[in-house]
Amino acid sequence: MSYQPSLWGIGAAPLRADNVFFALKPDESVASDIRRIAVRENDRHRLRGQPIKAACLHLTLQRLDDERRVLFAGEHAAAAVAMPPFEVAFDRLESFRAKPGHVPLVLRGDDGLVGVMMLRRNLGKAMEKVGLGPYVHSRFTPHVTLLYGDRPIAEQRVETIGWTVREFVLVRSLYGKGEHIELGRWPLQATTSANLPGEP
Secondary structure (H helix, E strand, O other), rough: EEEEEEEEEOOOOEOOOOEEEEEEEEHHHHHHHHHHHHHHHHHHHHHOOOOOOHHHEEEEEEEOOOOOOHHHHHHHHHOOOOEEEEEEEEEEEEEEOOOOOOEEEEOOOOOOHHHHHHHHHHHHHHHHHHHHHHHHHOOOOEEEEEEEOOOOOOOOEEEEEEEEEOOEEEEEEOOOOOOOEEEEEEEEEEEOOOOOOOOO
């Protein structure tokens, strides 16, 4: 973790690290549609939130540390994932429990997220094979965060929105800047020629 000198040059205050994660990202047109839903619901419920930029909308699959060895192993794991493209769909809004004033409003789904669960499981197995087992967690609620509001709202249905998932990406989210840097991209396909280290 990096450190920043205090105002008086005495002591140091820790800086929050950037987040690094594998994710699914909607294409540009779908991202714009999702953001329109975020703006509409933010205004409708008067949540005082700031809708997330279309370019930063995503569904997190697995998280990593921003360390060279971890990223290197993560890239090997991602390259070993073999799975065909699939459809993803969201059809409801809900608020996650969080600290007051910073409540995530998210898109959720049920049957439309079966492919997401399978991809995450396959990626997790590949991560375990390259020594990244500690980064694979069993708890997972697939969602796309739209904004952080000042209070929760009741769960509600919305028009179904989705896209065909043809790839997944590794992203560095710059803390406090609302900006993503893409570190890698892997297409989905039924078979792959990539092998994990140590495999024939």
